[in-house]
Amino acid sequence: MPTAREILSEKQAEIVSVSPDATVLDATRIMNKHRIGALMVLEDVNIAGIFTERDVLQRVIGEERDPSQMKVGEVMTRDVVCAPPETELDELSEVMRVKRIRHVPICNEDGQLVGLISIGDVNAMHASHQQATIHYLSEYIYGRV
Numbered sequence: 001m002p003t004a005r006e007i008l009s010e011k012q013a014e015i016v017s018v019s020p021d022a023t024v025l026d027a028t029r030i031m032n033k034h035r036i037g038a039l040m041v042l043e044d045v046n047i048a049g050i051f052t053e054r055d056v057l058q059r060v061i062g063e064e065r066d067p068s069q070m071k072v073g074e075v076m077t078r079d080v081v082c083a084p085p086e087t088e089l090d091e092l093s094e095v096m097r098v099k100r101i102r103h104v105p106i107c108n109e110d111g112q113l114v115g116l117i118s119i120g121d122v123n124a125m126h127a128s129h130q131q132a133t134i135h136y137l138s139e140y141i142y143g144r145v
Helices: 004-011 024-034 053-061 089-099 119-141
Strands: 038-043 046-052 103-107 113-118
Touching: 004 089, 004 103, 004 113, 004 119, 024 038, 024 053, 038 113, 046 053, 046 103, 089 103, 089 119, 113 119
Parallel strands: none
Antiparallel strands: 038 046, 103 113
16 A cells, blocks of 8 residues: 555655744635645744635635735644655545645655645555556456466
8 A cells, every 4th residue: 555655756746834923814825826725834844734725715705805915923733743755645534524624735754844745745656556456356257467
């Protein structure tokens, strides 16, 4: 079963982050520029939280607050669920399902952020893994292996 480390190695994406002092408007512009649904919120190299589309909808738009005046630190999700790089794909899926989250930061044993995995990354890896299994089984059935 693929692990978080393997997903990150295939993804080869940079970690896009923002400071808790950034405005919500600036953070959403960064998200739009990179076409992503979440930003890690970092203080120096430490995880302070995660800022997602859901945070914008619930805590800014839903409460009719001005995104140019609000700081990310006021509306970000503080309780961040992290996973180690050795976490298997099925476990990541289960964490996302149970916690009802769409992004899981991957942190090493020192707590340093090494990547961010989205539900889209997990679904793509599941599909790829299933295609490989189907191909192998088909080859086996037809005696080509």
